[in-house]
Amino acid sequence: MYGWDPEGGFHNTAWSGTLVVEDPCIYLEVDKQDGRELAPGDERLRSFVRLPAPLTSFDAASGALWVGEYGPMSTGDKVVLVGSDGWQRAWSTANDDGGMHEFTSDDNHLIRCTAHVSFWAASMRPAGADPAAVPTVAQLSGLGLYAWEPDVGHHTEGEGGVLVIEPPCVYFDAGTFIAHTGDPTESEPKRYVLGLPRPFVRFDPDSGALSYGESRPFYSGDEIVVFGGHELSEPQDLRYIAAGCSVSAQYRGLMKHRDLYPPTDD
Helix, strand or coil: CECCCCCCECCCEEEEEEEEEECCEEEEEEEEECCEECCCCCCCCEEEEECEHHHEEEECCCCEEEECCEEEECCCCEEEEEEEECCCHHHCCCCCHHHCEEEECCCCCCCEEEECEEEEEEEEEECCCCHHHCCCECCCCECEEECCCHHHCCCCCEEEEEEEEECCEEEEEEEEEECCCCCEEEEEEEEEEEEEEHHHEEEECCCCEEEECCCCCECCCCEEEEEEEEEECCCCCCHHHHCCCCCCCEEEEEEEEHHHCCCCCC
């Protein structure tokens, strides 16, 4: 599970299929993606499922799950997941067992769950149930978002700067490079459109708070470090132009408050 409430997130896909609970792992044997059945002849697709801890409860004795208002759901039930895709099948290497990937728990790396792909579920409901309780989806068309799984890793080096939120655009004004030692050296200021891992991000339009994982909220003007990322010479999506964002490049990576950098093990 992950540790934050997904309401206000940027959910981009809905998958349906058969639920498989193999404590401590949860899987979906995928039948449809965004309402489209897998093409005839496609290999079966098993997804490792991450659920939101604040909304999820589990009865180990019966193997039944509740997520938000929905439950109980058990192995063999047809369910619908709304959320964000994580690990992609295309990321697997030739040495993987049949295209399977071994996932580990964020807080206990002895727990291993094997699947083709992964899914960050904002909601899970029985097939045919009223979807009224699906968490609200935020709208910021000028924020770059991409699929993510912690297993891909990251570097400790990062680019320091200032977060600028001008809805629907989100910018990263970079001007200070901070190596893993934490020693800053000045560099030429530059504005990027900011790209962040889709599953982690939520936005509250009333307060202007951009939340990221379990960290405290970010606001326009906050000093941040984007680490583990890289500069893209051009925005990869014409939607930034369509949104009216004045930017010529993109910086993608993970984000921390400046005062929490460099990252620590705790």
